[in-house]
Amino acid sequence: MEEKTLVKYIENRLEYDEKQLVIEWINASDENQEHYNMLKAKHTVSAFNDPLLDVDKTYAVIKERRKKRRIKEALRSWLPVAGVLVIGWLMYDFFNSPETTKSGIVDNVETGIVEEVTPKGVSRAVTLPDGTEVVLNVDSRLRYSGAFQGSLREVFLTGEAYFEVKRDTSRPFVVHAGDMNVKVLGTSFNVRSYSEDEDTRATLVDGSVEIESAYGVPVRLEPLQTALLDRQDRRIEIKRVSAEEAVSWKEGKLIFRETLMEDVLEDLERRYDVEFVIRSEVLYNYQYTGTFDNLNIDEVLRVLKISSPIHYKKEGKKIILN
Amino acid sequence: MNKANSNNLVSLIRQGDEKAFETLYRLYANNLFIIARSYLRDDFSAEEVVQGIFIAIWDKRNEIHVKGNVGGYLFKMTKNRCLDILRKPRKIVSMEEEAVLLEDAINFKALQDREASFLLEEELEKRIEEAVELLPKTCKKVFLKTKMDGLNYRETAEELHISVKTVESHMTKALKHMRFHLREFMSCFPFFG
Known part of the structure; x- marks a missing residue:
């Protein structure tokens, strides 16, 4: 196989038929595969430092995720204290x-x-x-x-x-x-x-x-x-x-624009008095855009299922997502 | 970057230093993306791989143990995640579906190849080392102390027995140089832009 053709294949510049031939050639022997392996690595390395990833944008996403977790961690570590405060305050209310x-x-x-x-x-x-x-x-x-x-x-x-x-x-x-x-x-x-x-x-x-x-x-x-x-x-x-x-919730609407699924679910929990149990890592990073116009919780779940990678199971007030 | 310095970056991250985490991201994310993209042949999956790695690093920062250099550590994470994706049949609906699966198998082998992996890992680290190494001696020291070890100008000046003014002028020089060699790295320090 000509080196030139192989490079063209790696750069994805071949027609369907030519591509098939290269694939067959690579699969024909271990030697061919190894030859491809090194060429592929060298080609990959040659692209290093080409600014292909929008680093600012992707870092902002990571920062967002990190912030959310930090709040959760903080909440978790303060839970014992918060418990005392809440109890103290409840008693105050009870007596007063x-x-x-x-x-x-x-x-x-x-x-x-x-x-x-x-x-x-x-x-x-x-x-x-x-x-x-x-x-x-x-x-x-x-x-x-x-x-x-x-x-x-x-x-x-x-x-x-x-x-x-x-x-x-x-x-x-x-x-x-x-x-x-x-x-x-x-x-x-x-x-x-x-x-x-x-x-x-x-x-x-x-x-x-x-x-x-x-x-x-x-x-x-x-x-x-x-x-x-x-x-x-x-x-x-x-x-x-x-x-x-601005005030969509007043009319019974929930509007989300590129909102992290975690935030969407938090709003839904408050609105419908349900509890979500998330069993999918992918969902955490998923950004949702959509409007729920006066829907009940079952309708909301159906819309979510169609428009995002969600599967759900309802068990009373608990909704399990995976 | 030599081993001691990359490990400093890691130990700062373990202490919860977000600036160090951002530095690590800006140093490596683009090239890791290039690796993932090359073998997965899919920008979206590649971006997910890179994001997943860094989110995992931050979440599990207390458990990070880096043997050798950070570049090698990051490369192995990228490699493993890509292999996981290539191993499973991807959900692709197209005329060329069969070809895609065959190509996944080929690239799975290509990424598993020890010699090829070695090359990728070496080059990943070399790009950053090269840029730092090219700095004049004191300039390099100042740069590593302030940007990799996270010391402030005064601390750096004390450690290197030079004045704060000298530190400042070395930093300006170093950053100018790094900007030329590692464009991405610079956006880390907008104040010197």
């Missing part, structure tokens, strides 16, 4: 709150602190004493002083909520969420700060808000901009979003 209503409102008469809580799978609209409308997404908690007195209207959020703030220029409205404070006069916006998330994010729909954090100067948002505060890097990033994306 005379009434726990069915809707999840915890009203503490002594301190005047009102707490609105939504469990997994349930979102709810709430009207605050000043007339501000809040839609609390699933698995979220909003605390505020019942009277709303003083020069500030302050609320504390874990989870996600959409706000339509009643205008009152004399008393700014402030949402405390994680490391972020969102300060507004009268406007509508969305804040998301689930503890499993890597960032706290505020999306402005209409009006104007100011984002404060401990890590830099305050930032003013324009409508349809999102401020993402990365909890690890402690940096605020501003992104543009579509009106549909």
Whole structure:
């Protein structure tokens, strides 16, 4: 076999028929195979340092994966302490709150602190004493002083909520969420700060808000901009979003754009009050793009099965993926 | 890169040093990708192989034991993962399906070939060594201390008994040189760009 033809084969520049001949030739003897082996290695080496891999882009993907695991590791190592904190806090609530209503409102008469809580799978609209409308997404908690007195209207959020703030220029409205404070006069916006998330994010729909954090100067948002505060890097990033994306969950939609499957599943767990057990390494790295428009969990699973490398088995609240 | 230096990079990674991990990635990822791509003949699978390796390294950083140089270690991981893919019949639906399977078998043998593997492994390490070796003596020392051992300029200056200013000027020189020889390596240090 001519060396030239072999090189052409390695470079994938042969027609189908010629290719077949080369394959036959390599398979004809150990000697031929060995000859090919060295030529292939030399050809491979000759391409070294050609910038064929987008190193920046692929490293960003790896970094993303690494960050997720680090949070998990941190959670795991803090679990014993967190357990004590949660228990301590539950007991506090138990002794101090005379009434726990069915809707999840915890009203503490002594301190005047009102707490609105939504469990997994349930979102709810709430009207605050000043007339501000809040839609609390699933698995979220909003605390505020019942009277709303003083020069500030302050609320504390874990989870996600959409706000339509009643205008009152004399008393700014402030949402405390994680490391972020969102300060507004009268406007509508969305804040998301689930503890499993890597960032706290505020999306402005209409009006104007100011984002404060401990890590830099305050930032003013324009409508349809999102401020993402990365909890690890402690940096605020501003992104543009579509009106549909901004508060899609309010209309019962879940929109994902090149989102890591792990994040998608986290959102689904909260929304449908289910638990995913992932038994496939491949799934972790899979990025999903798609919209679930008011689907029930079975419909969601069917869509996922068609559009991504997922097989599932449902066992009560548990869904096993492989 | 000599053995001591690559092992320093590994021990930094074991301590959870992300910058060291990034340096390792930027030094080797492209050439490992070229190897995987050449034998798998498929960019997507090759990219997955390389990503899988580095994710595994980070996840299991506490358990990493490198005998010999890092390049050899990374090459063996790449090789094993590629062999795994070539061994199993791939799901390919096309007219040339049979040819693809035959070619997988051929390339499986080619990658298993000891002499060929030796060549690939040697060259992988040599590319980086060459670039570092070409540096003038002190310049090389400064470069290895700061970028491979992870010392800061002051520490480097103290260890080499030179002034911080000298360290700085050597670094500028070294980075200029490395940029010429290893384009990818440079994006690691944007401040010197």
